[in-house]
Amino acid sequence: MAGYGVMADEGTIDYSVHEAWNEATNVYLLVILVSFGLLMYARKNKRKIMRIFALPPTVGSTPEPNFYDGLQKVRLRQQLEMYSLGKEARKYDQQQQQVQPDSVQLSME
Incomplete structure (x- = not known):
């Protein structure tokens, strides 16, 4: 073999x-x-x-937004809304103080 x-x-x-x-x-x-x-x-x-x-950047398209950038924008928007609400509340309080007289006199006859 x-x-x-x-x-x-x-x-x-x-x-x-x-x-x-x-x-x-x-x-x-x-x-x-x-x-x-x-x-x-x-x-x-x-x-x-x-x-x-x-990949080359395509013209006219924005890159995918970052999650943390989105959170920062939301937080900034909330801060601006709170500021504007506080400002409006202060304006309203000032107007109410100007409209109301300081003292009220009552006379009884």
């Missing part, structure tokens, strides 16, 4: 399997080296690479 990679009739070793293995190993080694080189290049030139994949 012949073993794997051995010719049965001549008893010589079949080197085609070894040659294919060597070629595959060389290809894998080359792929690993190229990947390592690209990784090193990407580390050094991260900004250039990110600029390539970044």
Whole structure:
């Protein structure tokens, strides 16, 4: 019975399997080296690479609003409303004080 990679009739070793293995190993080694080189290049030139994949801003569209910016705007709006209500209340109080006489005199006959 012949073993794997051995010719049965001549008893010589079949080197085609070894040659294919060597070629595959060389290809894998080359792929690993190229990947390592690209990784090193990407580390050094991260900004250039990110600029390539970044989407250009579209004209006329606003960016998605930030959640915290929205909260700050709501809080500012609430503060302005409270200020304006307080201002209106002070105006109303001043008008009421001007309309009402300071003293009322009653006379009995």
